[in-house]
Amino acid sequence: MGHPMAIDWDDLKVVLAISREGTLSAAARTLGTTQPTVSRRLDALERRLDAKLFDRDANGLRLTLLGRSLVEGLEQMDAGALSVQRQIAARDTGLSGEILVTSLDWLGDEVIAPMLARFGASHPGLTIELVNDTKVYNLARREADLAFRFGSFAQENLVERRVGNAAYALYASDDYLERHGQPDAANGFEGHRLVLLDRAAGEVPHESWLPALAHRARTVLHANGLRAHLAAVRGGAAMAVLPCFIAGGDCALRRVTVPHPMPVRAVRVGFHVDMRDTPRIRALVDFVVEAFSQVQGRLAPGNDATTADA
Incomplete structure (x- = not known):
């Protein structure tokens, strides 16, 4: 009778990462290695098993029936290993x-x-x-x-x-307000300009109230970071909803009074x-x-x- 086949746990982690990420490149990023290395280890494992664990198609890699069965066991093994790691970490007795x-x-x-x-x-x-x-x-x-x-x-x-809580409010620069005046909710902020978060962010609680209130304002920029919003507001190009922690301490910015409670995020x-x-x-x-x-x-x-x- 032959010896049971020895399989490297690192190879099994490659299978697990591919099943979770769906592509070789994404699995490589998760594992901190390269796509060719992941591909090579998967090919070598499938040769040792003499069976396919993934089907390749235009959308990436899909688990075969054998692959799904294997991954179910790997998920349990991985969860158990992580539980042991957490228990070991939790036994630390000092501030080190x-x-x-x-x-x-x-x-x-x-x-x-x-x-x-x-x-x-x-x-x-x-x-x-x-x-x-x-x-x-x-x-x-x-x-x-x-x-x-x-x-x-x-x-x-x-x-x-x-x-804690983090509050937000609408801010503009002194220069902007001198040129455009205070926005008027009665006319939907007509004649004013806004910077909003990028549309990929979806509806964000601290900003979701603004488009309805300022329905006649023109959105001149969608940006996904605070620095872009701050730069646009400081430069006098538009108004934006900013965290009070940042904008409230900026002497170049003024909080704009609006008929809406200041949004707060937990x-x-x-x-x-x-x-x-x-x-x-x-x-x-x-x-x-x-x-x-x-x-x-x-x-x-x-x-x-x-x-x-x-």
């Missing part, structure tokens, strides 16, 4: 090790980064990494330890905590339930909660706010 934090756009750059820097300065045994990205990191897969987001988290088995931090009692995670969350309380007046100034996403 690494913490990967994710956030997005201005929230990470302007609010979270200074907080993490102060926390890291007080705990030399920690290495803290902040990644600002619109990608939703999977905390169950330990793609990150902590995530800061607007609104609620959709992932399961997470602990989430509301740490800021939450989330982490996997297995990491709940990990000292470094617990200490950082407690620190951030206190830090948010100190800047809340700048994040959501005034009392004319309405929560856009609870």
Whole structure:
């Protein structure tokens, strides 16, 4: 009787990544390698098995019947391995090790980064990494330890905590208002210009009220980042909805009064339930909660706010 076939776990991870991503190039990015390497490892594994795990077509790769059966077992193995990793990480007893934090756009750059820097300065045994990205990191897969987001988290088995509110308002430059005057909601902001988020973003809670109120204003730019909005407003080209934390401290900008409550977005931090009692995670969350309380007046100034996403 022959020996059972030995299969490298790294080859199985390639199969799992391809099944999740759908293409060799996307799987390669996930695995941190190259497309030719992924293709070569898949071909070698299929030769050893003497069977096809994927069918190739114009849209990418689709699992064969054998491939689907194999991936079901791999998903269970991967989930078990990740659970073990989280349990090991959760047994840490000191404020040392690494913490990967994710956030997005201005929230990470302007609010979270200074907080993490102060926390890291007080705990030399920690290495803290902040990644600002619109990608939703999977905390169950330990793609990150902590995530800061607007609104609620959709992932399961997470602990989430509301740490603050971020208010937005309509802003314009002094130069713009001198040339165009104050916008009038009675005539739908006729004669005025706006910068809005890119259309791929869909309906964004802090901006969704503006098109109806300013239905006669002309949108001169769709842009997906705060810096583009700020630059257009500072340059006097248009008005835009901006976070009060940023625009409120800019002496060149003026908040435009509109007959609409100031939209507020809830800021939450989330982490996997297995990491709940990990000292470094617990200490950082407690620190951030206190830090948010100190800047809340700048994040959501005034009392004319309405929560856009609870």
